[in-house]
Amino acid sequence: MLIVGFTRNAASRYQKPILRRDTGTPSPLALLRRGPLRTVAQVSPRGGGLSSSSIRRRDGPSLHPNAPSWAPGERPSRRRTRHQGGRENDTVRDTDGPGWALLVPLKPLRLAKSRLTPTAGEALRPSLALAFAEDTVSAALACPLVRKVLVVTDDPLAGERLTALGAAVTPDRPGRGLNAALAHGESTVRNEDPGAAVAALNADLPALRPAELARVLAAAGERSRSFLADAAGVGTTLLAAMPGMPLEPAFGGRSRSRHDASGATELLLDGVESVRRDVDTGDDLRDALALGVGPRTAARVRRLTAPAAPTASAGSGR
Numbered sequence: 001m002l003i004v005g006f007t008r009n010a011a012s013r014y015q016k017p018i019l020r021r022d023t024g025t026p027s028p029l030a031l032l033r034r035g036p037l038r039t040v041a042q043v044s045p046r047g048g049g050l051s052s053s054s055i056r057r058r059d060g061p062s063l064h065p066n067a068p069s070w071a072p073g074e075r076p077s078r079r080r081t082r083h084q085g086g087r088e089n090d091t092v093r094d095t096d097g098p099g100w101a102l103l104v105p106l107k108p109l110r111l112a113k114s115r116l117t118p119t120a121g122e123a124l125r126p127s128l129a130l131a132f133a134e135d136t137v138s139a140a141l142a143c144p145l146v147r148k149v150l151v152v153t154d155d156p157l158a159g160e161r162l163t164a165l166g167a168a169v170t171p172d173r174p175g176r177g178l179n180a181a182l183a184h185g186e187s188t189v190r191n192e193d194p195g196a197a198v199a200a201l202n203a204d205l206p207a208l209r210p211a212e213l214a215r216v217l218a219a220a221g222e223r224s225r226s227f228l229a230d231a232a233g234v235g236t237t238l239l240a241a242m243p244g245m246p247l248e249p250a251f252g253g254r255s256r257s258r259h260d261a262s263g264a265t266e267l268l269l270d271g272v273e274s275v276r277r278d279v280d281t282g283d284d285l286r287d288a289l290a291l292g293v294g295p296r297t298a299a300r301v302r303r304l305t306a307p308a309a310p311t312a313s314a315g316s317g318r
């Protein structure tokens with residue numbers, strides 16, 4: 001009885017008043033299998049797409065530039081990281097502004113990404129949410145301007161996996177929603193490291209590229225408080241504050257206008273699609289796949305789109 005009551009409370013704690021509708025096609029798996037997705041990814045001019053070969057080969061290399069070339073848990077040095085992204089990272093140096101501490105909030109996986117249920121189904125949705133968070137955090141840690149990633153989550157599995165990647169994890173102690181979780185993360189970071197600039201970054205950016213994040217953070221380093229609008233132009237994927245400036249997060253729904261009204265400067269940058277591309281719906285996921293997603297998301301999507309295994313009787317009708 002106690003367990004049932006706890007589960008209900010936990011669910012209502014993370015419930016959203018309004019859920020954006022998934023505008024995807026009626027058949028989500030068909031949507032992910034459609035031709036354009038594969039074609040766009042295969043011929044991605046940036047070389048970062050999810051190729052059909054990387055879909056097929058279970059352990060094959062991902063073409064995404066944030067695919068780690070180091071063992072899980074082994075944090076690369078900043079210098080090594082800077083050269084990993086090749087040409088994209090060449091213009092970003094450690095001296096471009098302060099070191100950033102990134103706050104990444106993450107709901108318990110069993111509740112996260114509810115708008116992806118029509119696409120992923122109840123069974124795969126939590127692992128897809130985890131894959132998004134792993135690819136987001138992995139790319140953030142590979143960004144040369146980032147000196148720390150603090151994940152705010154109550155989820156034990158996510159905490160374990162993200163710690164193994166090199167992130168710090170703190171529980172969602174307030175338990176009063178996304179903005180309270182971020183305020184908690186901000187005070188934790190500022191107590192430990194008062195000289196850090198702080199930025200909140202959503203955990204649902206599976207196409208995130210370290211070099212694009214570096215461009216956004218370099219621009220944020222020139223303003224006292226700033227934000228980046230999401231791909232839909234309605235929400236926010238990153239909110240940044242320089243040392244000594246309060247973050248004042250106002251995420252949720254139409255947060256772009258709220259952050260604007262709060263006095264934060266909007267970062268009007270081109271070419272940072274991977275930082276804007278949050279994934280809430282099946283349509284968003286298809287757009288992220290076209291940009292090129294990280295290796296964990298690629299692997300989960302492969303499971304989503306894999307044809308059902310033939311049964312023993314199939315093909316035996318000769």
Ligand SMILES: Nc1nc2c(ncn2[C@@H]2O[C@H](COP(=O)(O)OP(=O)(O)OP(=O)(O)O)[C@@H](O)[C@H]2O)c(=O)[nH]1
Nearest residue numbers: 105106107112113114115152172177178181202203
């Ligand atoms: N720690 C923590 N993170 C949260 C909370 N609510 C949302 N988040 C995270 O904040 C980011 C944006 O969240 P939402 O889009 O509201 O939620 P979501 O789980 O991603 O998706 P939906 O369930 O479809 O709304 C994601 O990284 C979430 O995991 C919360 O109450 N606590």
Ligand SMILES: C=C(OP(=O)(O)O)C(=O)O
Nearest residue numbers: 235236251252253255280
């Ligand atoms: C939390 C936000 O977005 P979403 O709910 O679309 O992930 C936001 O943009 O503030």
